[in-house]
Amino acid sequence: MDRREAEFPPAGRFLAAGEARLHYAEEGAGPPVVFVHGIAGTLHDFSLVMPLVARERRALAFDRPGHGYSTRPGGEPATAEVQARWLRAALAAQGVARPVVVGHSWGGALALSYTLQFPEEVAGLVLVASVAYPLRGYGPLLALARLLCAPVAGNVLLSTLAAPLGPVAAGRLLEAAFSPDAVLPGVAPRAAALWTRPAAARAAAEDGITLARSLRAMRPRYPTIRVPVHIVVGEEDRIVNPAEHSYPLRHAIGHSRLTRLARAGHAIPWTHPEVVAEAIRSLAQDSPAGNRR
Numbered sequence: 001m002d003r004r005e006a007e008f009p010p011a012g013r014f015l016a017a018g019e020a021r022l023h024y025a026e027e028g029a030g031p032p033v034v035f036v037h038g039i040a041g042t043l044h045d046f047s048l049v050m051p052l053v054a055r056e057r058r059a060l061a062f063d064r065p066g067h068g069y070s071t072r073p074g075g076e077p078a079t080a081e082v083q084a085r086w087l088r089a090a091l092a093a094q095g096v097a098r099p100v101v102v103g104h105s106w107g108g109a110l111a112l113s114y115t116l117q118f119p120e121e122v123a124g125l126v127l128v129a130s131v132a133y134p135l136r137g138y139g140p141l142l143a144l145a146r147l148l149c150a151p152v153a154g155n156v157l158l159s160t161l162a163a164p165l166g167p168v169a170a171g172r173l174l175e176a177a178f179s180p181d182a183v184l185p186g187v188a189p190r191a192a193a194l195w196t197r198p199a200a201a202r203a204a205a206e207d208g209i210t211l212a213r214s215l216r217a218m219r220p221r222y223p224t225i226r227v228p229v230h231i232v233v234g235e236e237d238r239i240v241n242p243a244e245h246s247y248p249l250r251h252a253i254g255h256s257r258l259t260r261l262a263r264a265g266h267a268i269p270w271t272h273p274e275v276v277a278e279a280i281r282s283l284a285q286d287s288p289a290g291n292r293r
Contacts, residue, residue, distance in 0.1 A: 031099075108131055231249060
């Protein structure tokens, strides 16, 4: 454990999921709810939501493979589909059956993939500032991601630049994600410590590279989703444009609910945890042909 990890040690437990070793946290009892974080993040992103949900339900949050304290196996690319299968194995090991799956940002793609792959094993879906279609305008970042994943050049860049430049990049990303709100105290130091480790930076790069192909494959199947779905979006999201993702997805899944938050950005689990908790609660009132709003 290096200095950064010693400052922010793992707060949860570990389990094996296939070849991955996943770090997770758990609170409460009752019907299960599973939280999945975005492209740069950890299970800590749900630290304000989980206590609210745990009053009535069993809440579990995972570090996705390669992020936080979860390992990412080599071999096949860790696409959203593959990560969904690893998550399924982890839930089976914990005796979790038919959870509500909550996906934030990139985690929304994983949640959608989980639901499409295992439709009988999901009780409901909450998509928070979720990516649902190939992202536009991220060409330069994808070029950098491919460079970071190159066998030789990537290793050099990650070992030499991640430490000095990573905290600056993490700070700017957080400012954009929280905007128009301010970044909450304590969030930036943890992000700077954990997101910028070489393994985590490479995992984020791989997530970005594989995302578009997964979304193109899933997109035609969105109308087949039958479980209750609640979409939560900030109207001022600067990371994932709701007009290109959440709003079209609302129409693709005809029975879904949509909650639009005025003067809210991308970091909804931090800035509006009570809204996320209420969206989860609302699923219990919905049928697949539930009300729209």
